[in-house]
Amino acid sequence: MWTNVFERGRLQPGQTLLVHGGAGGIGTTAIQLGRAFGATVIATAGAPDRCEACLRLGASHAIDYRTEDFVARVREITAGRGVDLVLDIVGGPYLARNLEVLARDGRLLQIGLMGGARAEISLGPILQRRLWITGSTLRPRSVEEKGLIARALESRVWPLVERGEVRPLVHATFPLARAADAHRLMESGGYVGKIVLTVRAGSEAPSGG
Numbered sequence: 001m002w003t004n005v006f007e008r009g010r011l012q013p014g015q016t017l018l019v020h021g022g023a024g025g026i027g028t029t030a031i032q033l034g035r036a037f038g039a040t041v042i043a044t045a046g047a048p049d050r051c052e053a054c055l056r057l058g059a060s061h062a063i064d065y066r067t068e069d070f071v072a073r074v075r076e077i078t079a080g081r082g083v084d085l086v087l088d089i090v091g092g093p094y095l096a097r098n099l100e101v102l103a104r105d106g107r108l109l110q111i112g113l114m115g116g117a118r119a120e121i122s123l124g125p126i127l128q129r130r131l132w133i134t135g136s137t138l139r140p141r142s143v144e145e146k147g148l149i150a151r152a153l154e155s156r157v158w159p160l161v162e163r164g165e166v167r168p169l170v171h172a173t174f175p176l177a178r179a180a181d182a183h184r185l186m187e188s189g190g191y192v193g194k195i196v197l198t199v200r201a202g203s204e205a206p207s208g209g
């Protein structure tokens with residue numbers, strides 16, 4: 001989230017960031033960091049209580065994507081201008097609409113594909129409004145690259161965590177042996193933030209198979 005929104009996406013104070021899945025693990029962090037670095041944050045979530053959670057975390061507006069058209073709502077909120085950045089985890093089904101809500105020189109940061117990886121779009125808006133589409137994953141990066149990201153977080157984000165301005169949101173904690181319960185909770189959708197598995201050294205050795 002850091003490397004996409006702030007390094008690749010170059011989010012600046014005063015700009016507007018649209019965060020999809022605002023009540024999820026990535027979303028709750030993106031709302032808090034966007035706000036802490038001076039951006040206006042609009043979030044989408046799938047239920048009224050999840051929208052409330054986004055507002056409590058610092059989003060200026062929350063859109064219930066199950067009952068509202070996020071393109072129309074973003075246009076209304078930004079008085080037709082659109083947003084500077086979209087952080088998206090849905091993918092294919094949202095691509096055309098994400099481009100629609102971007103302002104001139106807007107950037108789409110694609111970091112997940114929960115709704116699918118394929119889409120057909122018109123390339124016209126990219127030329128007309130000088131849009132950027134990018135994305136990345138963390139896992140295939142070298143230890144050196146991961147180290148650079150970690151050091152950027154240490155210097156730019158850790159002070160905010162220490163001051164309590166940004167906090168990781170942990171909805172529930174399960175011992176590793178109850179990972180199946182953690183997955184059930186995740187599949188139910190009834191959580192805000194992260195679900196954590198705890199591992200005690202020596203006590204959770206895999207039993208084979």
Ligand SMILES: NC(=O)c1ccc[n+]([C@@H]2O[C@H](COP(=O)([O-])OP(=O)(O)OC[C@H]3O[C@@H](n4cnc5c(N)ncnc54)[C@H](OP(=O)(O)O)[C@@H]3O)[C@@H](O)[C@H]2O)c1
Pocket residue numbers: 001020021022023024025026027044045046047050065089090110111112113114115136137138139189193
């Ligand atoms: N590229 C990277 O470096 C990177 C790093 C970390 C994570 N990720 C990816 O980012 C994604 C999100 O991770 P997470 O930890 O935030 O997961 P999460 O806690 O499960 O949150 C995902 C959120 O997405 C929303 N959502 C899911 N499907 C949707 C759809 N079809 N339409 C609209 N909203 C939808 C849900 O919102 P509601 O429940 O409110 O409906 C959910 O809260 C995952 O795909 C993960 O693999 C990528």
